Amino acid sequence: MEGLFQHTFKFCPLCKDSLRGKQVDGRKRLVCPKCGWIHYKNPLPVVVCAAKNRNGEILIAKRNFKPGINKWALPGGFVESGEIPKAACLRELEEETGLKGKIKRLIGVYIQKTREYGSLLVIGYEVSVSKCNLSLNNELKDARFFNKKNLPVIPFSSHREMLKQMQNDLK
Ligand SMILES: [Zn+2]
Structure with missing residues (x-):
C-alpha cells in the first residue's frame, strides 16, 4: 500500500546528501548520513464530515480527485497547519458543497491507507x-x-467505520 509514497524522498531536504535506510527508534527510516536529518513518516491529519440533514439523511459525495476518483465518499480534506480540526471539517464541507454546518460530535479517529498520501489519520x-x-x-x-x-x-x-459507528450509537 505504501509503495509510491515510500520512494518519494531520495535526498536530504536540508543538505541534499543521499538518504540511507537506518534503524531509528525501532523502525527503519531514511536518515541523512551527513547532517543526521531523519525522515519520520507520520500519518497526515484529515477531517471527514458526516453531515446530516433534518430528515436524518447523510450527505455523500462523488469524488472528482484521487484517491477514490468517481467513487462515493464522505466530504473532507486535510487539516491546515494551525487549524483546529472542527474548523477544518466545517471549512471543507462549505468549500466542497456550499453548506454551512454545525459540529455535533466527534464520531471517531481512524487510520486510512492510500497510495497517494500514505497513511492518513482520519478525524x-x-x-x-x-x-x-x-x-x-x-x-x-x-x-x-x-x-x-x-x-x-x-x-x-474509515468512512464505512464512521457510518457504522453512527448507526451503533443510535441503538
Ligand atoms: Zn542532510
Whole structure:
C-alpha cells in the first residue's frame, strides 16, 4: 500500500546528501548520513464530515480527485497547519458543497491507507445542516443526501467505520 509514497524522498531536504535506510527508534527510516536529518513518516491529519440533514439523511459525495476518483465518499480534506480540526471539517464541507454546518460530535479517529498520501489519520465528525441547497466545487462530481439504510458503496474503510459507528450509537 505504501509503495509510491515510500520512494518519494531520495535526498536530504536540508543538505541534499543521499538518504540511507537506518534503524531509528525501532523502525527503519531514511536518515541523512551527513547532517543526521531523519525522515519520520507520520500519518497526515484529515477531517471527514458526516453531515446530516433534518430528515436524518447523510450527505455523500462523488469524488472528482484521487484517491477514490468517481467513487462515493464522505466530504473532507486535510487539516491546515494551525487549524483546529472542527474548523477544518466545517471549512471543507462549505468549500466542497456550499453548506454551512454545525459540529455535533466527534464520531471517531481512524487510520486510512492510500497510495497517494500514505497513511492518513482520519478525524470523523457528525455535522448537522439545516439548509440543503448544494453548490459543488470542482472536487466533487455529485453530492446527495442518502437515507442511512440506502447508502452507496464507499471504498474508504474509515468512512464505512464512521457510518457504522453512527448507526451503533443510535441503538
Ligand atoms: Zn542532510
